[in-house]
Amino acid sequence: MSESNKRAMRIRGAALTLLALVFGFAVNQSAQEKRWYKGNTHTHTINSDGDSTPDEVVRWYREHGYNFLVLSDHNYLTEVDGLNSVLGAANKFIMIKGEELTDEFQKKPIHINGLNVKELVVPQHGDSVAGVIQNNVNAIRKVDGVPHINHPNFGWAISASDLKAVKNNRLFEIYNGHPQVNNLGGGGMPGLEAMWDDILSTGITLYGIAVDDAHNFKTPGDRTKSTPGHGWVMVRAASLNAGEILRAMEQGDFYASTxxxxxxxxxxxxxxxxxxxxxxxxxxxxxxxxxxxxxxxxxxxxxxxxxxxxxxxxxxxxxxxxxxxxxxxxxxxxxx
Ligand SMILES: [Zn+2]
Ligand SMILES: [Zn+2]
Incomplete structure (x- = not known):
């Protein structure tokens, strides 16, 4: 082979390498394209006061077009690795582990979800409503979990000024599908959307989620019970895994829907x-x-x-x- 032929081959080789790099990069880029994933971050099973097993609950969501689900039993962390491997469709549906830290202050129910916590967190208590929330939020963060504050108007427990005092929390429920959580307010008490605007207007970044808080899967049509399918989030993420989904939620890249x-x-x-x-x-x-x-x-x-x-x-x-x-x-x- 002549020198000039060798040189030509080297150039062609370099050009091909470059093409492969560019093409590879393009493939990578399209794999990173974001899409919407439907999920519910608040549901119960027989591991606390729900009426169905984790298997049955997961099945309901899987069959109703969801992409991710958190089983959030009261002070109980359900293992989801087994469920995830049985599901066997990691790009279509995943379980994210979680719990509902179920605490109170002077009989006011204070419930904070811990999503993707590394281990069970027990209720931390505190000396005020905001203090109880903050202690639980801190404990969830400490085990790399993502907190969300649940149904503020349940038992008329949590006010906008309590929520304004809480640090290091990004998510709270503006819609909860349980029939006794007073989403809309009334009788002189503000609804959750009014509370949200009150908080946002002071410059605090807080994102609103919608959830089911479902307990009853045996009587799907009975709206006196907390049945599934009423509130969810649509999250925009590059791929379906707990880290990506929760990061997108904490950045506000989602919408809540009923x-x-x-x-x-x-x-x-x-x-x-x-x-x-x-x-x-x-x-x-x-x-x-x-x-x-x-x-x-x-x-x-x-x-x-x-x-x-x-x-x-x-x-x-x-x-x-x-x-x-x-x-x-x-x-x-x-x-x-
Ligand atoms: Zn609750
Ligand atoms: Zn709940």
Missing amino acids: GVTLRDYQADGKQIAINIAPSGTSKYTVQFIGRWGKVLKEVTANPAVYTFNGDEFYVRAKVIESNGKAAWTQPVFLNK
Whole structure:
């Protein structure tokens, strides 16, 4: 082989290596593309006061289009490794382990979920409502778990000012499917959405989740019981694993839903755009909500777009469906 041929081959080889690198990179990039995963982070089994075994509960969610589930029994950490290996479809459905730390302060129920905790955390107690919450949040963080604060209006236990005092917590329930948790407030007590805007308006970043808190799987149509399928989150993540899902949730890259599905949600420095996946004959109204709960704009077009003025402090969106279902996107802060 002549020198010039050898040189030509070397160049071709280098070009192929480069192509492989570029192509490999492109393949990697597309593997990293994010998609939406449906999940519920609050459910009970017979390991506390639920009526069904972990197997049965998992089966219900698996058969109803979910991608991930947390079994959160009261002060009990259910092992999920066995369930995960039986499921055998790690890119379609995973179990994330968890528990509901079930504490109280002067008879007020204070329940904090610990998601993906390394080991069981026992209730930590404390000398005020906020103190009990904080001690439990700290204990969950200490074992690499992600906390979320549950049903603040259950027993009218947790106020917005209690929640404002808590540090190192990103998630709380703005919708809980249990029939006795007073999501909407009333009789002079604020609902969870009003509490949320109160907290956000002081500059605290707190994201709103929707959950089932299901206990009863034997009587699915009975709304006097806490049945499954009423509240969930749709999380945007690069892949389906506990770390990715929980990281995305703590960054607010998800929406809460009681039955509304979005085709897409985009927020950048200029605007929020919401593309609703319509269902049947339902009609939709999108409210863009700012500081102190003020409705900044109401849109009936789909996609619904809100362009920032820059002086809103924060903007979040609520999609209201004509049969009472809803979706909530997370606040986008401006000039905080
Ligand atoms: Zn609870
Ligand atoms: Zn519960």
